[in-house]
Structures are given as C-alpha cells and as structure tokens.
Amino acid sequence: MTATSAGSAPAMRGRSTGLSLRRLGRAALFLIPGLAVYGTFLLGPMVYSARISFYDWNIVDPTRSEPVGLGNYARAIADPVFRRAVVNTLVYTLVTVPGQIVVGVAMALLLNQAIRGRAFFRVLYYLPVITPWVIVTLLFEYMFVGQGGLVNWLLRDVLGVIQQNVLWLADPILTFVPIHLLGIWKGVGWTAIIALAGLQAIPQDLLDVASVDGATPVARFRHITLPLLRPVLVFLVVVLVIGGLNAYISNLLITDGGNPLDRTHFVLTLMYEATFTRLDFGYGAAISYLLAAFVFMVSVVQIRLLRRRVEL
Amino acid sequence: MNSSIQSNRRRGKAFTYLLLVLGCGFVVVPFWFMIATSLKPQAYIFDIPPKLIPEEVTTANYTEALGKDLFGIYFLNSMMVALSAVALTLFLSSLLAYAFARLEFPAKEQIFYVLLLGMMVPPVMLIIPQFLVAKNLKLLDSLVGLIVVYVAMNVSMQTFLLRGFFEGIPRELEEAALIDGASRWKIMWRIVLPLSRPGLAVVAIFTFLYAWDEFPWAHVAIRETTKRTLPIGIALFQSQHLTQWGQVFAASIFALIPVVVVFAIFQRYFVRGISTTGLKG
Numbered sequence: 242m243t244a245t246s247a248g249s250a251p252a253m254r255g256r257s258t259g260l261s262l263r264r265l266g267r268a269a270l271f272l273i274p275g276l277a278v279y280g281t282f283l284l285g286p287m288v289y290s291a292r293i294s295f296y297d298w299n300i301v302d303p304t305r306s307e308p309v310g311l312g313n314y315a316r317a318i319a320d321p322v323f324r325r326a327v328v329n330t331l332v333y334t335l336v337t338v339p340g341q342i343v344v345g346v347a348m349a350l351l352l353n354q355a356i357r358g359r360a361f362f363r364v365l366y367y368l369p370v371i372t373p374w375v376i377v378t379l380l381f382e383y384m385f386v387g388q389g390g391l392v393n394w395l396l397r398d399v400l401g402v403i404q405q406n407v408l409w410l411a412d413p414i415l416t417f418v419p420i421h422l423l424g425i426w427k428g429v430g431w432t433a434i435i436a437l438a439g440l441q442a443i444p445q446d447l448l449d450v451a452s453v454d455g456a457t458p459v460a461r462f463r464h465i466t467l468p469l470l471r472p473v474l475v476f477l478v479v480v481l482v483i484g485g486l487n488a489y490i491s492n493l494l495i496t497d498g499g500n501p502l503d504r505t506h507f508v509l510t511l512m513y514e515a516t517f518t519r520l521d522f523g524y525g526a527a528i529s530y531l532l533a534a535f536v537f538m539v540s541v542v543q544i545r546l547l548r549r550r551v552e553l
Numbered sequence: 554m555n556s557s558i559q560s561n562r563r564r565g566k567a568f569t570y571l572l573l574v575l576g577c578g579f580v581v582v583p584f585w586f587m588i589a590t591s592l593k594p595q596a597y598i599f600d601i602p603p604k605l606i607p608e609e610v611t612t613a614n615y616t617e618a619l620g621k622d623l624f625g626i627y628f629l630n631s632m633m634v635a636l637s638a639v640a641l642t643l644f645l646s647s648l649l650a651y652a653f654a655r656l657e658f659p660a661k662e663q664i665f666y667v668l669l670l671g672m673m674v675p676p677v678m679l680i681i682p683q684f685l686v687a688k689n690l691k692l693l694d695s696l697v698g699l700i701v702v703y704v705a706m707n708v709s710m711q712t713f714l715l716r717g718f719f720e721g722i723p724r725e726l727e728e729a730a731l732i733d734g735a736s737r738w739k740i741m742w743r744i745v746l747p748l749s750r751p752g753l754a755v756v757a758i759f760t761f762l763y764a765w766d767e768f769p770w771a772h773v774a775i776r777e778t779t780k781r782t783l784p785i786g787i788a789l790f791q792s793q794h795l796t797q798w799g800q801v802f803a804a805s806i807f808a809l810i811p812v813v814v815v816f817a818i819f820q821r822y823f824v825r826g827i828s829t830t831g832l833k834g
Binding site for chain 1: 566569570572573576577579580581583584586587590598599600601602603641644645646648649651652656657658659664667668670671673674675676677678679680681682683685686701702704705706708709712737738762765766768769773783784787788791792798801802805808809812813816820823
C-alpha cells in the first residue's frame with residue numbers, strides 16, 4: 242500500500258499532494274482525539290513548565306510575573322535544602338536499585354527451577370507491586386512506630402539486637418530506613434518477573450552442556466546466565482533508576498514533607514512544598530526541570546545501550 | 554554415586570523451597586499484620602508484644618471508618634475515575650495505534666516520536682503546569698480533571714503497546730475487507746480490536762491500577778472533601794487520626810479489594826503484559 246506514495250514522477254506531484262492531504266484527512270479522525278488530550282494535558286504543560294521556570298511566577302495574575310532568567314535554577318543549585326534533597330534522592334536510588342536487582346534476580350533464579358507452585362509464588366511476590374503506594378507507606382510507618390511498633394519489638398525482644406526502642410520516624414537519618422526498605426520491598430516482585438522472563442529466554446542446552454563439562458552452578462551463573470541476562474539487567478537498572486529519582490509518596494507521608502528541619506526531602510517533595518505550600522511556582526518548575534533533565538540523560542543512556550537489541 | 558546426586562538434588566530443592574517460603578514471609582507478614590490490626594479494638598493497637606492474631610476481634614474499625622468518614626464516596630469516586638480513565642485510554646490509544654500501525658499520512662514518524670516523549674517525562678514534573686492548565690479550564694476539584702490527566706499520562710505508553718499488537722495482525726484479513734468496501738473505521742472495530750483482546754486487557758489492567766494508585770495529581774487537584782479518591786482519603790484520614798491505625802487499615806483493605814480482584818481475574822494477561830512490555834505496575 243505504500244507503493245502509491247512512492248510514485249514520485251514530477252507529473253504526479255500535484256496528485257500526490259492532494260493524495261497526502263486526503264490521507265491526512267482520513268487519519269485525522271484517528272489522530273485528533275488522542276493527540277488533543279495528549280497535547281492539552283501533557284505536551285502543552287511540559288512546554289508551559291519550561292516558561293514558568295524562567296519567571297518569578299505570579300499565581301494570582303500570571304501577566305505580572307517577573308522574568309528572572311536562570312534565577313530560579315541558580316537559586317536551586319545554591320540552596321542547601323535542595324542539595325540535601327538531591328543527596329537524599331541519590332542515596333535512595335543507590336540503595337534501592339541494587340537492592341531490588343539483587344533480591345529480584347535471586348527470586349527469579351529460584352522461580353526458574355522446575356518446582357511446583359511457581360504460579361502461586363509469583364502471584365504472591367507481585368502483591369506489593371500492585372498495592373497502592375499510600376497503603377504500603379502507611380503500613381511501613383505503622384510497623385516502624387517507635388513505641389509498640391512491630392520492628393522495634395522484633396529487634397529488641399525477639400532478636401535482642403537493640404537495648405531500647407529506636408525512634409525511626411523522628412530521626413533525619415534513620416527515617417530513611419523504612420523508606421529504603423519499602424522501596425525495595427515494593428519493587429522486588431516486578432524486578433523478579435522481568436528477570437524471570439529473561440532467564441526463560443536462555444537456552445537450557447547451553448546450561449546442560451556446561452554442566453556435563455563439569456561447570457559448577459556458580460560458574461554457570463557467572464559465565465552463561467549473567468552475560469546473557471545483561472540486556473535485561475540494563476533495562477532493569479534504567480527503569481529502576483528513573484523510578485528511584487522520581488520517588489515521592491513514601492517520603493512525603495513518612496517524613497511529613499521533609500521533617501525534621503527540611504533535612505529529609507527528596508527532590509520531588511521539595512518541589513511540591515516550594516510550589517504548593519510556599520506558592521513559589523517558578524522555583525518549583527525549575528527544580529522539576531533539573532530533575533527531568535537528569536532523568537532524560539538517563540533515558541538517553543538507556544536508548545544507547547539498548548538500541549542494538551530493541552527496535553523502536 | 555547416583556543416589557548421592559539425587560539426594561543432593563533433593564537437598565537443593567528443599568533449600569529452594571525454604572528460600573521461597575522465607576520470601577513469602579517477608580511479603581505476607583506486613584499484609585497479615587495490616588489485616589490483624591484492622592480487626593483489633595483501639596486499645597490493642599500498640600500492644601506489646603504486637604499480636605499477629607488479635608486477642609479480641611472486632612469489626613468496629615470497618616463500620617466506624619466507613620460510617621464516620623466518606624470512604625464509601627471515595628470508593629465510588631476512585632471507581633468512576635479509574636473506569637472512565639480505562640475506557641477513554643482504550644478508545645483513544647486504539648485509534649492512535651491503528652493510525653500508526655496501518656494508515657499512511659504525512660509526518661507520521663515525527664508525530665509518533667512526539668507522542669513517545671510522554672513515556673520519558675517524569676510524571677510529577679508536570680504537576681505544576683497541569684495545575685495551571687486545569688485551573689484555566691475549570692477542571693480543579695472535579696473528577697473530570699483527574700480522568701483527562703490520567704488518560705494523557707497513559708496514552709503514549711499504551712499507544713506504543715497497542716501499535717505492536719495491531720502490527721502483529723495479518724494484513725490479509727484487513728485487505729480482504731478493504732476490497733469488499735469496508736472503511737478503515739469499520740475494519741478497526743470489526744476486525745482489529747476483537748483480535749487484540751489480550752493487548753487491550755493489558756492496557757485496561759495497567760491503566761486501572763495506575764488510576765487507582767495515583768496520588769500526587771489527585772492530591773493537588775482535589776480540595777473538596779466529597780471529590781477525593783481513596784489514596785487521598787486514606788492519607789488525609791491518617792494525618793487527622795494519627796493513632797487510629799485500625800481504622801486506617803480497615804479503609805486500606807477496602808481500597809485493596811478491587812486491586813486484588815483485578816489481579817486475580819487477569820493474572821495471566823498480567824504476567825504476559827509485564828514480561829513482554831516491561832510495564833511497571
């Protein structure tokens with residue numbers, strides 16, 4: 242069917258312009274509804290946000306907004322609270338991404354064996370993934386309550402690791418323990434399913450031959466499974482890193498938006514506070530663009546690394 | 554010799570099961586604890602040692618949370634928003650995906666890439682301008698404002714996914730219908746969509762879970778109490794009743810039921826959807 246549009250003799254140009262217009266007209270019926278929603282509520286806002294970030298935005302009367310050039314960006318980079326939020330977000334990412342991958346791949350290896358009840362385990366492990374963030378966050382908050390929480394009781398009375406209750410939620414460092422653990426706990430099921438799909442694509446013959454040749458399970462994992470799993474691992478790392486940088490709800494609810502003393506913010510909780518509590522829209526937009534730029538860079542790396550494997 | 558290999562293997566298998574069951578423990582204990590807590594009277598909430606099996610079982614938390622707060626209304630709001638978002642996303646993404654899979658038109662590639670941009674944008678970054686757009690369009694404090702944004706956030710990914718499905722359908726089927734004089738529109742509805750049920754199921758499931766879970770946008774866009782969705786209702790309820798964990802979890806379990814039902818029904822599509830597309834639930 243594409244053959245007609247390839248008829249490019251000069252004499253046909255008039256006809257083919259008419260043709261392509263008619264084609265556009267016919268396609269419009271399919272394209273316009275979706276693109277209208279997409280343009281109004283995603284693409285348009287994305288562009289609009291760039292504009293806002295260059296202004297001291299006046300929410301009451303936008304026409305009276307002061308242009309400040311890169312002022313909001315400069316302010317963010319100099320702001321110790323923002324820097325702290327960046328560090329917190331990076332630490333969260335550096336802890337939860339390897340955590341999810343190590344545990345998830347281990348789970349996938351277990352699930353990839355010929356065992357009964359595989360479907361059951363798979364479903365069960367997926368439960369945290371589909372549970373809304375708000376619910377699991379509150380659940381972790383409750384388990385980590387200082388007085389009478391499940392975790393303190395386990396550590397103190399059952400395992401005897403601590404002498405007295407730890408006030409997890411009131412300390413600017415310890416409060417990240419439940420946040421990080423939640424990030425891993427909630428994401429592992431997804432990581433495992435993706436890794437399992439990758440493992441199932443590895444030809445069993447290869448592993449059998451190696452094992453006949455006397456390769457130990459560890460050697461087989463290191464020299465066969467791991468290299469063949471590499472594309473999947475790259476994909477996992479990139480998606481999880483983006484997810485980690487965008488972490489938001491668990492921090493917002495557990496630290497109550499950066500408490501104590503604005504020391505526990507993530508980038509996005511800070512953005513939220515700047516925008517909707519202090520009504521500093523320009524500053525919030527600048528922060529979100531800084532984050533987006535970073536995420537975009539990670540995405541570009543992803544596409545580069547995966548280009549050979551995936552046709553877009 | 555042979556028997557030692559066999560016993561080795563048996564030991565290996567036992568070890569596998571041990572680890573898998575241990576993993577289950579980590580997953581199940583928090584959920585179990587949530588259910589147990591929702592059934593405890595308030596006086597036992599911070600009992601030491603914490604009881605995984607309530608000494609005294611009560612349904613008071615459920616009746617109280619559902620009666621005192623507006624969780625019934627939040628539930629209906631969430632359901633309405635999620636189902637509408639699913640229906641609209643299915644409709645709009647199918648149209649787009651069909652155009653990109655089968656129609657020829659100018660600037661097709663370019664338009665497709667612009668659409669794919671939506672897969673890369675961190676969602677929370679859009680909240681500020683979306684807030685301003687919604688304000689101008691008088692869509693704040695309205696469920697419609699939630700629905701359109703959820704659709705916009707999903708349409709890129711789902712179009713991408715459906716285009717793949719549509720391309721997998723043999724062209725011959727459509728060409729025969731074209732020769733018989735059927736329009737593209739009719740072909741999409743009569744031939745392509747019925748053959749793409751698994752793909753449509755994946756789109757529906759993920760859009761539903763997304764809308765059911767979504768917190769940041771609803772948190773910003775909704776101020777009026779009666780328009781809240783469940784995540785907002787639960788989070789705000791907890792911040793107002795700090796220690797009423799029994800009621801918080803009663804409401805949470807209430808909110809979790811549709812998720813588990815959807816998951817149980819569509820489990821096989823689910824796993825296939827995740828492992829073939831890498832969608833994140």
